[in-house]
Amino acid sequence: MNRSISGISTILLVLIFTNTVFSQKKDKLKVDVDQRAEVIENTVIEWRHHLHQYPELSNREFKTSAYVAEKLESFGIQVQKGVAHTGVVGILKGGKPGPVIALRADMDGLPVVERVPLEWASEVKGEFNGQEVGVMHACGHDTHVSILLGTAQVLSEIKEDLRGTIKFIFQPAEEGAPVGEEGGAELMIKEGVLKNPDVDVIFGLHINSQTEVGKILYKPEGIMAAVNSFNIKVHGKQTHGSAPWDGIDPIVTSALIINGLQTTVSRQAKLTEAPAVVTVGAIHSGVRSNIIPEEAELIGTIRTLNEDMRVKILEDIRRTVVTIAESQGARAEIEIDKGYPITYNDSELTAQMLPSLQEAAGKENVVLRKPMTGAEDFSFFQQQVPGMFFFLGGMPKGKDPKEAYPHHTPDFFVADESMLLGIKTFCYLVIDYGNSAK
Numbered sequence: 001m002n003r004s005i006s007g008i009s010t011i012l013l014v015l016i017f018t019n020t021v022f023s024q025k026k027d028k029l030k031v032d033v034d035q036r037a038e039v040i041e042n043t044v045i046e047w048r049h050h051l052h053q054y055p056e057l058s059n060r061e062f063k064t065s066a067y068v069a070e071k072l073e074s075f076g077i078q079v080q081k082g083v084a085h086t087g088v089v090g091i092l093k094g095g096k097p098g099p100v101i102a103l104r105a106d107m108d109g110l111p112v113v114e115r116v117p118l119e120w121a122s123e124v125k126g127e128f129n130g131q132e133v134g135v136m137h138a139c140g141h142d143t144h145v146s147i148l149l150g151t152a153q154v155l156s157e158i159k160e161d162l163r164g165t166i167k168f169i170f171q172p173a174e175e176g177a178p179v180g181e182e183g184g185a186e187l188m189i190k191e192g193v194l195k196n197p198d199v200d201v202i203f204g205l206h207i208n209s210q211t212e213v214g215k216i217l218y219k220p221e222g223i224m225a226a227v228n229s230f231n232i233k234v235h236g237k238q239t240h241g242s243a244p245w246d247g248i249d250p251i252v253t254s255a256l257i258i259n260g261l262q263t264t265v266s267r268q269a270k271l272t273e274a275p276a277v278v279t280v281g282a283i284h285s286g287v288r289s290n291i292i293p294e295e296a297e298l299i300g301t302i303r304t305l306n307e308d309m310r311v312k313i314l315e316d317i318r319r320t321v322v323t324i325a326e327s328q329g330a331r332a333e334i335e336i337d338k339g340y341p342i343t344y345n346d347s348e349l350t351a352q353m354l355p356s357l358q359e360a361a362g363k364e365n366v367v368l369r370k371p372m373t374g375a376e377d378f379s380f381f382q383q384q385v386p387g388m389f390f391f392l393g394g395m396p397k398g399k400d401p402k403e404a405y406p407h408h409t410p411d412f413f414v415a416d417e418s419m420l421l422g423i424k425t426f427c428y429l430v431i432d433y434g435n436s437a438k
Contacts, residue, residue, distance in 0.1 A: 029158065029161055029431055030359070030427075030428060030431065032158060033154055033158065033424060033427040033428070033431070034424060036153075036154045036157055036158070037150065037154055037420055037423045037424050037427070038420065040150055040153060040154070041150075041419070041420050043150075044146050044147070044149065044150040044419055044420075044423065045146075045416045045419065047071070047145075047146045047149055047150075048142050048143055048145075048146035048416060048419065049120040049416075050067070050120075051064065051067070051137065051142040051145055051146060052118075052120055052121075052122065052137050052142040053120045053121070053122055053124075054122070054124060055108075055109030055110075055122050055124055055135045055136055055137045055142065056107075056108065056109055056124075056126070056135065057108060057109060057110075057111065057126045057127075057128060057135055057178075058108040058172060058173035058174070058175050058176060058177055058178060058183060058184075059085050059086065059108075059172055059173045059177050059178055059181055059183045060086070060108075060126065061086040061107045061108055061172045061173075062086060064086070064107050064145070065081065065086040065087065065088050065107065065170065065172070068088045068107070068145060068149065068170045069081055069088050071149050071152075071153075072088070072090040072149070072152060072168065075090075075152055075153050075156040076156055077090040077091065077092050077152060077156055077168070078090065078091040078092070079091075083188055083191055083193055084171070084172060084173070084182075084183060084184065084187035084188040084190075084191055084193075085172055085173070085181075085183060085187070086107070086172040087107075087169070087170060087171055087172050087188055087193070088170040089167060089168065089169055089170070089193060090152055090167070090168035090170075091165065091166070091167055091168075091197075092152070092155060092156055092159055092162075092165065092166045092168070093159070093165050094159055094160075094161075094162030094163050094164050094165060094166070094434065095159055095160035095161060095162060096161075096162065096163040096164075097163065097164070098162075098163030098164025098165075098434045098435075098437055099163075099164045099165075099200040099201065099433065099434060099437040100164060100165045100166075100167060100197045100198060100199045100200050100201075101164055101165070101166050101167070101199075101200065101201055101202075101203070101429075101430050101433055101434060102166075102167040102168075102169055102194070102199045102201070102202040102203070102381070102385075103148055103151060103166065103167070103168055103169065103202070103203055103204070103426055103429075103430070104148075104169040104170075104171055104185075104202060104203070104204040104378060104381065105141070105144035105145045105147065105148035105168075105169070105170055105171065105204075106141045106144055106145075106171045106172075106174035106175075107141055107144075107145055107170055107171060107172055107174075108141060108172055108173055108174055108175050109122075109124075109135045109136055109137045109138070109139075109141065109142075110135070110136055110137070110138045110139060110175060110408060111126065111128040111133035111134065111135065112133075112134060112135070112136040112138040112408065112409070112410055112412075113133075113134030113136065113410055114134065114136040114138070114410060115410035115411050116410075116411055116412070116413050122134070122135060122136045122137065124136075128178075129178075129179065136410070136412075138407065138408050138409060138410070138412045139175070139407045139408060139412070140206070140207035140208075140209070140394060140407070140412075140414050141174070143207045143394065143414060143418065143419055143422070144205065144206070144207065145170060146419055147205070147392075147419050147422035147423055147426065148168055148170065148426070150419065150422075150423040151168070151422075151423050151426040151427055151430075152166075152168050154423060154427055155427060155430060162430065162431070162434060163434035163435055163437070164434045164437070165197055166430055167193075167197075167199060169188065169193060169202075171184065171185055171188055172184065173187075174376070174377050174378075184377045184380075185377040185378060185379075185380040185381055186377065186380045189380055189381065189384060194381070194384055194385060199384075199385050200385065200386075200437070201349065201385060201386050201387065201388075201433060202378075202381045202382070202385055202386075202387040202388075203353075203387065203388050203389075203426065203429050204376075204378045204381070204387070204388075204389045204390075205389070205390055205391070205392050205422060205425070205426070206376065206389070206390075206391050206392065207391075207392050207393075207394040207414050207418060207422075208391045208392065208393060208394055208395070208407075208414075209394050209395055209404050209405060209406060209407060209412055209413060209414050210395055210401040210404045210406065211391060211392075211393035211394065211395055211401070212393045212395050212396075212397055212398075212399070212401075213393045213394060213395060213396060213397050213415050213417050213418045213421075214361065214362075214365055214393055214397065214421060215361065215365045215366070215367060215393035216357050216360070216361045216365060216366045216367070216390055216391065216392060216393070216421070216425065217367050217368075217369040217390060217391035217393075218345075218350065218354065218357060218366065218367075218368065218369065218388075218390045218391070219345060219350075219368060219369050219370070219371060220345050220346075220347045220350040220351065221344060221345060221347055222274075222305045222306070222342045222343070222344050222345075222371050223343050223344075223345055223369070223371055223372070223389060223390075224342070224343035224371065224372055224373075224374055224375055224376050224379070224389070225277075225303040225304055225305050225342065225343075225371070225372070225373045225374065225375050226303070226304050226305070226307070226310050226339060226340060226341050226342045226375065226379070227301060227302065227303055227339045227340045227375035228301070228302040228310075228314065228336050228337055228338075228339035229299065229300070229301055229302075229336070229337045229339060230298075230299065230300055230301070230302065230317065230334060230335065230336045230337070231297065231298070231299050231334070231335045232254075232257065232297065232298040232299075232300075232321055232332060232333070232334045233295060233296075233297050233332065233333045233334075234250040234253050234254050234257065234285075234295065234296040234297075234298070234325055234330055234331075234332050235250065235294070235295055235330060235331045235332070235333075236248035236249055236250035236253060236292070236293070236294060236295065236296070236328075236329075236330045237294065237329075238291065238292060238293055238294040239291075239292050240290065240291065240292070241288075241289065241290035241291055241292055242290065244292055247292050248328065248329045248330050249292050249328070249330075250285060250292075250293060250294065250295055250296035250330055251285050251286065251292070251293070251296055252328070253296070253324065253325055253328040253330045253332075254283055254285065254296040254298055256324050256327075256328065257298065257320070257321055257324050257325065257332070258280050258283075258298070260320045260321070260324050261278050261280065261300075261317060261320060261321070262278065263320070264278055264313055264316040264317050264320055265277065265278050265313070268312075268313075268316050269309055269312070269313055269316075270309070273306055273309065274304070274305040274306035274309055274371075275305060275371075275373065276302075276303060276304045276305070276306075276309055276313055277301075277302070277303040277373050278300065278301075278302050278303075278313070278317065279300050279301050279302075279303075280298050280299070280300040281299055281300050281301060282298070282299045282300075283296060283297070283298050284296070284297045285297065302314070302317070302336070302339075303373040303374075303375065304342075305342060305371050305373070306342075307341075307342065310342075314336055317334070317336070318334055318336070321334045322334070339375075340375045340376065340377045340379050340380070341379045341380065341382075341383060342379060343375070343376045343378055343379040343382065343389050344379065344382050345382070345387065345388050345389060346382070346386040346387060346388065348386075349386045349387070349388050350388050352433075352436065353388055353429055353432065353433065354366070355432070356425070356428045356429050356432045356433075357390065357425060357428075357429075359428060360421060360424045360425040360428045361421055361425065369391065374407075376389065388429075390425075392418060392421060392422050392425070393418060393421075394414030394415055394418040395414070395415070396415045396417075397417075
């Protein structure tokens with residue numbers, strides 16, 4: 001009996017000792033990560049300034065992808081180019097066996113004229129839907145790319161101590177491919193970005209201009225909305241503006257449709273289950289004040305955070321558009337695109353990796369957030385493998401969030417100081433997941 005107890009005690013001591021040694025090794029590795037990240041911080045900021053000054057639109061990230069590939073190759077990382085047009089994938093094999101962990105950053109800018117007074121502000125022009133536009137990193141993708149490059153450099157320097165393989169996915173066209181083209185996460189998946197080697201888990205982040213530097217926002221399950229765009233064409237009958245009874249007015253019909261679309265949310269959706277938004281972003285019709293035109297076109301967006309509600313709202317919208325048009329003697333056609341699914345964080349994975357976020361930022365700086373109605377095509381990756389997506393604070397410390405400009409605006413701004421935490425967090429996730437995977 002005493003021998004058995006003694007044997008069990010010995011085993012427990014060995015296990016405790018082994019776990020302690022393992023924990024110490026892991027802590028030492030993270031200290032190493034912190035030091036290396038701090039050494040390259042200014043270099044990463046320089047990368048960010050360059051990328052911000054020379055943004056490129058979706059599926060046109062030619063110089064950006066070449067810049068990324070050159071950096072990855074200089075770190076000794078295996079590089080794949082031309083994935084989904086301009087995407088770049090880096091593969092780093094750790095010194096020990098383990099899972100395949102993917103980290104993703106999006107690369108494209110937006111058709112926005114920058115108004116922020118920076119030495120490295122963008123003055124780039126591009127073409128969008130046949131029009132000349134300004135181009136700006138008005139959603140922070142320049143920081144995402146710089147953070148992931150910094151992460152790649154740090155991890156490449158400690159690769160012998162890493163378990164598993166890391167895939168660095170630099171993705172084009174998150175904001176949506178040009179009309180008539182494929183692109184983004186969906187095309188990368190189609191072209192095999194999650195294969196050879198097969199990815200076990202994927203992590204992504206997004207900078208946030210209205211969250212203070214040093215903070216991380218997370219949420220298990222649905223963190224960002226599904227998005228669908230719609231195009232409605234209303235066919236009426238052209239006539240003189242002084243005699244509307246001789247025609248069918250597509251503009252008045254469109255106005256009724258716009259109001260009707262709002263009731264698909266306010267009166268037909270069970271909003272106690274999940275929020276939803278339907279927005280008409282543009283209406284085009286007519287050329288003169290005294291001509292009732294033949295057609296009108298409406299375009300807009302639908303945001304949902306529940307798949308059942310998404311299906312219902314799409315059905316309600318189709319019915320509403322068609323029947324209102326018929327009630328006016330007009331005819332309406334509606335097209336709704338496939339869109340992006342809900343950005344859905346795997347619950348078990350999020351719970352497992354929450355301590356990594358807290359260790360990187362400090363427990364008090366990691367905040368559970370409510371879902372948002374913005375959308376992300378990172379959601380396509382999450383449909384294939386378990387994934388976790390979180391938000392990184394980019395607002396200068398001490399600034400009032402109400403005074404911080406939102407994303408997709410000419411005055412959008414995020415601080416350089418945000419990127420160090422992004423690098424550390426990605427590295428911690430890789431280390432912890434690699435060590436915990438069976």
